[in-house]
Amino acid sequence: MEVATSTPTDQTNVWGGGMRPLNASYGKLMMWFFIVSDALTFSGFLVSYGFSRYKNIDSWPIADEVFTHFPFLHGVDAPMYYVALMTFILIFSSVTMVLAVDAGHHMQKGKVTLYMFLTIIGGAIFVGSQAWEWKNFIKGEYGALETKGGQILQFLDQNTGKRIALGEFAQPIAGERTTHAGSNGVWYVTESELPSVSVAEVKAGFESNENLVIRIQKLDENGHKTVLSRAESLEKINAATTVVEGANLIHNEYGNRLFADFFFFITGFHGFHVFSGVIINLIIFFNVIVGTYEKRGHYEMVEKVGLYWHFVDLVWVFVFTFFYLV
Amino acid sequence: MAADQHNLAIFRGLLKFKSNQQKIWGVLIFLSIVTIIEVFLGIVKPQFLMVPFLRMKLLNWIFIILTLVKAYYIAWDFMHIRDETSGLKGSIVLPLLILIPYLVFIILLEGDYIFDVMRDGFVSWNF
Known part of the structure; x- marks a missing residue:
């Protein structure tokens, strides 16, 4: 492939090859094909998230209450700041990518190397941040009870209105069973780790502490979660069957299970795109260093991976809006 | 595409940049401002924007519009769509x-x- 400058086309030679339809090279067009189809894939995912949300519009978890962590600030309620930071990191790595493409047009190998390097660093920080976000989400914060119908019951102090973690009020009951390990009893039989407290322990602690009330998933007309009175709470807790700590694909202490499923699936799929983007950028980065494109006479490969990288940024803009803002 | 073929004007020609690098930084500043506005609104949640409008809160409409603005400039x-031929622009x-x-x-x-x-159905979903 030669340089992507517009060459005057000889009309007699239209069918003889060498013509560029739409004034773009083959590789770039194929990258655009991929991006358009991937954009439709992502919109399918985000729209199905919207479907589930509209279906459960009166009980969907409130993102501000779910993502409240910031590195090194323990116990500080910092909604959104961390994702905002992640967004800036990704936009910034997009900028260094355009600068690399621009330097490539001017055949400045040193600058392309530097900007590609910065882009890779930005992408790596972003993937790391996403892993940290996942870790917090999976670990959970307060814990909750789940009823037979799959509804989540969370606990509040009715004087302060603050959430209370299960471990803070549950009363230890002697003789409650522990996690069955493979080294005990029947050979090779194990089970997944039991929650740190049992339903009976939570119930005993709840009944003895007069200040505690239950908050259910349902949203009131102001968009806040409904808080039950003490009497209603005492009745409601009898419906609880399971202790839920953190979130996975089956249980979710923050509320609706589908929220966790979509969170894992969509941010996971996006994170996978970022990860593969970092790998592809690394390959191109080493090609730049060994001078492959200098010899080829143009840096169009940098432009093509750049398109992919910006697309990943573009998708994040939408994921950010629909998971964290709206 | 050669460097001198870049279209260096944004906001419908309101803002013209001298070089492509300058335009990139200009767009970064613009995207950052939009993101800061979004985060600010998301944290403060001003009461006058919480009114329902076309089956959604007005604030959510603002978020979606700002997102589309960001997507447009990215x-x-x-992604240099501004510099592509109109045929390629349209087909994307x-x-x-x-x-x-x-x-x-x-x-x-x-x-x-x-x-x-x-x-409104007869089946209880919350038992």
């Missing part, structure tokens, strides 16, 4: 512009319908 300036943007709103419309309408059925 695609147009970072039109399929997305036609298919995605259609999908959003039918699927969200269906979700809303199922919400109504689950609320």
Whole structure:
């Protein structure tokens, strides 16, 4: 492939090859094909998230209450700041990518190397941040009870209105069973780790502490979660069957299970795109260093991976809006 | 595409940059400002924007519009759609512009319908 400058086309030679339809090279067009189809894939995912949300519009978890962590600030309620930071990191790595493409047009190998390097660093920080976000989400914060119908019951102090973690009020009951390990009893039989407290322990602690009330998933007309009175709470807790700590694909202490499923699936799929983007950028980065494109006479490969990288940024803009803002 | 072929004006020619690098930094500043506004609104949640408008809170409409603005500048300036031929522009943007709103419309309408059925139906979903 030669340089992507517009060459005057000889009309007699239209069918003889060498013509560029739409004034773009083959590789770039194929990258655009991929991006358009991937954009439709992502919109399918985000729209199905919207479907589930509209279906459960009166009980969907409130993102501000779910993502409240910031590195090194323990116990500080910092909604959104961390994702905002992640967004800036990704936009910034997009900028260094355009600068690399621009330097490539001017055949400045040193600058392309530097900007590609910065882009890779930005992408790596972003993937790391996403892993940290996942870790917090999976670990959970307060814990909750789940009823037979799959509804989540969370606990509040009715004087302060603050959430209370299960471990803070549950009363230890002697003789409650522990996690069955493979080294005990029947050979090779194990089970997944039991929650740190049992339903009976939570119930005993709840009944003895007069200040505690239950908050259910349902949203009131102001968009806040409904808080039950003490009497209603005492009745409601009898419906609880399971202790839920953190979130996975089956249980979710923050509320609706589908929220966790979509969170894992969509941010996971996006994170996978970022990860593969970092790998592809690394390959191109080493090609730049060994001078492959200098010899080829143009840096169009940098432009093509750049398109992919910006697309990943573009998708994040939408994921950010629909998971964290709206 | 050669460097001198870049279209260096944004905001419909309101803002013209001298070089492509300057335009990139300019777009970064613009995207950052939009993101800061979004985060600010998301944290403060001003009461006058919490009113329902076309079946959604007004604030959510603002978020979606700001997101589309950001998407436009990422695609147009970072992905250089601004510098492509109109044929390529159209073949990238039109399929997305036609298919995605259609999908959003039918699927969200269906979700809303199922919400109504689950609320007003005879089956208890909360036992």
